[in-house]
Amino acid sequence: MKTFTRLATVTTMAALALSVAACGKEDTPSSNAGGGNAPASDTCQTSGATFTPASGVDIAGSSTFEKIKSGGTVRVGVKFDQPNLGYKDTSGTRCGFDIEIAQYLASQLGIDPAKIEYKEIPSANRETAIKGGEIDYYVGTYSITDQRKNDISFAGPYFIAGQDLLVRKDDNSITGKDTLKGKKVCSATGSTPIQRIRDEQLTEPNNIVEFKTYSECVSNLLDKKVDAVTTDDAILKGYAAQSPTDMKVVGQPFSVEKYGIGLPKDDKALRDFVNDALDAAYKDGTWQKIYDGTLGKSGSSATPPPLERY
């Protein structure tokens, strides 16, 4: 019996170790899931734009700014799992288009970007985090919608995205949203893009695959378990830029998503300030520099979108 107990313990541990190893792998689709030839671009590279904190900034009537000024730091809500958008690499460095926009705004508010306190807020909790004062502003593929404006307010848009498809490089059968019938389509659980696929019946309900994160979808795409990953093209371009030899973005967007900076609802003074700051970045080329050094690496170009002030 004693030998048996020992044997059982060993088997248990071995099984656990195996299963842990098996799933640990899934979180890093870019590393070797594509058959070993995908470049491991997990290390963060910045666009090279530098942000010097402005001095003597004052925003009259902004309660949020009072807090930022007295605390000497700004708390920014971001994503951490979107390559070239909002990403944190294995060494803990953050980079990407959204991150650099957030850093630029911090510098305009008179805060050294190195002093930003980042908070990783999942999509579903964004309004709550802004309303509850957990963060000062949010930069992370945050689409401007009228419904969200009931809870918070938006500066921007600072980028215009649209729902698109990410497919394997050698797959020429998917050319747009109307060629998805019979193909397995993957996206994040309950996300707007997958709801659109479901509602417009772009593919059969059986072929809709939903995981908690996009990286799980991308991993399944490379493993040929799904045929397309769908969400905003900005996010897809980020993945495509990570392993351009394995994947491509179809490039036929079928929706319009205007990304805004999420701000507390009643702080119009801060909203105007952020809009002015974005406008300045559009004009002096900072925006372009940030884009070209991050999302632009996927090969597609973009220009700053017109601001929608309110």
Place this chain on the structure above:
Amino acid sequence: MGDFFGVLTNGNNGRVFLDGFTNTVELFVIAALCSLTLGMLLGAMRVSPVPTLRAFGAGYVNIVRNTPLTLVFAFLIFAVPKLGLNINPFPSACVALTVYTAAFVCEVVRSGINTVPTGQGEAARALGMTFGQVLGLIVLPQAVRSMVPPLMSVLIAMLKNTTIAAGFSVLEAGAIQDYMSERGEPRFGVLLWVTIGFLILILPLVAFQRYLERKWAVAR
């Protein structure tokens, strides 16, 4: 208050709730039947006179019961396809829940059997009954009585465990809140409705447990 009911009536939200809970119930019924069967078999192995079977039963329980359910799911959804087996998410979820819950059912069955005094089994064997007869005619009927409450707890836990499948591409009750928050519905209201949904599903199970307990009650 209008907000609260609006969660169900806005757009096709009601459809998502209905689809979600239908899938939850399907998942629950299939996994419950399979895990009860598998659990009974494993329980029988754990009390059987054959050492190999006993070892297998004990090994199964020790491995599976000590593995987080999420890992069982992840193993079936992400690792198994790498072996070349392609199973759809829904069947995979059924298998994951069955494999996991069976370990708990097995222990409930074993503890139930242990409540029957050894004299009962010995007497049955003295009458020349086979192992199957001893278990099926003498021991199990007495054991089932004390198995009902813990078995119901295991089943209720499993009903709630089905929500883990939401993370693995099964659109069930656990995924409803993801859908609703994308549609901008108030989180509190959504979660309250999901809770109400689960209460509605669990109450019959509780009532069933009461009924069985009363039916099989004996004066002690």
